[in-house]
Amino acid sequence: MSASPLPDPTxxxxxxxxxxxxxxxxxxxxxxxxxVLVWYPRPRCPACDADALxxxxxxxxxxxxxxxxxxxxxxxxxxxxxxxxxxxxxxxxDRDVRLVTTFVHCSPEELAIDQPxxxxxxxxxxxxxxxVVVPLFAPLA
Amino acid sequence: xxxxxxxxxxxxxxxxxxxxxxxxxIVGVGEADHTRASGRSADAIALQAVERALQDCGLEPAxxxxxxxxxxxxxxxxxxxxxxxxxxxxxxxxxGEGGGMAWAATAPYRAAQAxxxxxxxxxxxxxxxxxxxxxxxxxxxxxxxxxxxxxKAQLELPFGWFPQPVYFATIARRxxxxxxxxxxxxxxxxxxxxxxxxxxxxxxxxxKPLTLDEYLARPMLVDPLRVEDCCLISDGGAAYVMTCxxxxxxxxxxxxxxxxxxEGRSEAGTYWSQQRNFTSTPQVFSAPAAFRMAGIEPEDVDxxxxxxxxxxxxxxxxxxxxxxPKGEGGSFVVGxxxxxxxxxxxxxxxxxxxxxxxxxxxxxxxxxxRQLRGEAACQVAGARVGxxxxxxxxxxxxxxxxxxx
Numbered sequence: 001m002s003a004s005p006l007p008d009p010t011x012x013x014x015x016x017x018x019x020x021x022x023x024x025x026x027x028x029x030x031x032x033x034x035x036v037l038v039w040y041p042r043p044r045c046p047a048c049d050a051d052a053l054x055x056x057x058x059x060x061x062x063x064x065x066x067x068x069x070x071x072x073x074x075x076x077x078x079x080x081x082x083x084x085x086x087x088x089x090x091x092x093x094d095r096d097v098r099l100v101t102t103f104v105h106c107s108p109e110e111l112a113i114d115q116p117x118x119x120x121x122x123x124x125x126x127x128x129x130x131x132v133v134v135p136l137f138a139p140l141a
Numbered sequence: 142x143x144x145x146x147x148x149x150x151x152x153x154x155x156x157x158x159x160x161x162x163x164x165x166x167i168v169g170v171g172e173a174d175h176t177r178a179s180g181r182s183a184d185a186i187a188l189q190a191v192e193r194a195l196q197d198c199g200l201e202p203a204x205x206x207x208x209x210x211x212x213x214x215x216x217x218x219x220x221x222x223x224x225x226x227x228x229x230x231x232x233x234x235x236x237g238e239g240g241g242m243a244w245a246a247t248a249p250y251r252a253a254q255a256x257x258x259x260x261x262x263x264x265x266x267x268x269x270x271x272x273x274x275x276x277x278x279x280x281x282x283x284x285x286x287x288x289x290x291x292x293k294a295q296l297e298l299p300f301g302w303f304p305q306p307v308y309f310a311t312i313a314r315r316x317x318x319x320x321x322x323x324x325x326x327x328x329x330x331x332x333x334x335x336x337x338x339x340x341x342x343x344x345x346x347x348x349k350p351l352t353l354d355e356y357l358a359r360p361m362l363v364d365p366l367r368v369e370d371c372c373l374i375s376d377g378g379a380a381y382v383m384t385c386x387x388x389x390x391x392x393x394x395x396x397x398x399x400x401x402x403x404e405g406r407s408e409a410g411t412y413w414s415q416q417r418n419f420t421s422t423p424q425v426f427s428a429p430a431a432f433r434m435a436g437i438e439p440e441d442v443d444x445x446x447x448x449x450x451x452x453x454x455x456x457x458x459x460x461x462x463x464x465x466p467k468g469e470g471g472s473f474v475v476g477x478x479x480x481x482x483x484x485x486x487x488x489x490x491x492x493x494x495x496x497x498x499x500x501x502x503x504x505x506x507x508x509x510x511r512q513l514r515g516e517a518a519c520q521v522a523g524a525r526v527g528x529x530x531x532x533x534x535x536x537x538x539x540x541x542x543x544x545x546x
Contacts, residue, residue: 006299007298013292039415040415041292065419068364068365071360071361083364086301086307086311087302096417100297108364114318134300136300
């Protein structure tokens, strides 16, 4: 298991996602034929089978779908971050599209399912390693 | 409330299976020693289980001409190791569609095909892990498979959504939100498993009692899950021997008949984050198919063992298999309803992955066989029909067994 879970922003399957995050944009692929958001990225639309996916910039708003509060270190790279809340955001444009995220700018106790949240773009870094900007989510208010 | 779901929901499907009811019997079972870190290797553990399974039915190693293991793990028992250990050299039919997890339920389906096709006459299915020993060396174990997956590496791990306790704490919180499930409900499952393990001589937690009050007083590991909601990490394994009906009747113990098998899958694969129906398992698809093949209804089941990596996984499967309506699992499991002597639905009467051993479901099948022979440690009086439900991420499976009439 790799020591650092830093994503590789150059990996083709998710490159536009991380390029977008570096510009403070939340980008998700959308099918140009039928319009549905496609997540996780894949070569063809699972709804209509078209191979015409384009990365769209979304609002960055959503609601908390569910979350877990990690209270004891289970995994070394995140050992110094406990307690932290991690889970899923349902996106405003399509609530069936769920993004895995870390919830920030609030204590885990303040978080609730269905609460409105917005993307914030922050550098992610483990130890002395390099940084990658990623979308995290914070309470909307 | 959640949107309505059911067998017709489009988030997964059942595999089409031929009717193999009463075409194959389980005639011998054996378990290796289940322990914390022991320094043993997985193949040595498997061989101990195989020896005990053969002793159980009175067959010799030379009688075994089919070996099933988990093709997805690279350290499972090989034909070469079998022969080296037992001093045999005959041909062995080999299948990687066996082992533990979901395959502990579906291995008899592949075995029935092999028996019918003349590929083998006596098939042994075995599974073993040394993950407790390997944990110290930081290799193997349940998390490694997921960490290597590219979308998880890019879109899940960087956000701390890893490993499995985090997935299932997230699912548990959503289930609580949708259906009012509470820590008391999850605790009832942990307590039932622990009580059964306390009476099972081979259980890792045989000497560690747990009351509901003690459970509720324990700290959160990954809120809303406590350590007691999570399976053990163990060294251990088991094996079971299968053969055709004619041969099954002539062996040492009464045969246990395979009467129904099902398999269901989620279209989201092992991306739990993307599973359309977040608080269900593919038992929604698997269990009805297995029950149909067996000609039974959920209320006919005398004893149930379920793959229980986390309490919430057992709760969801109980609902998804139709033992109670979806969302009512919490009130179904409270009190002693799951206890072997509670008069309800005896569940994981050996202690399960939570309290018996984390040997990934193969001992769940062994326990059902023992129940249907009347030789279990926590024996359910008059048990005739037993079910094992397997669950491995995108797959769920169901094995219906019947005692010899």
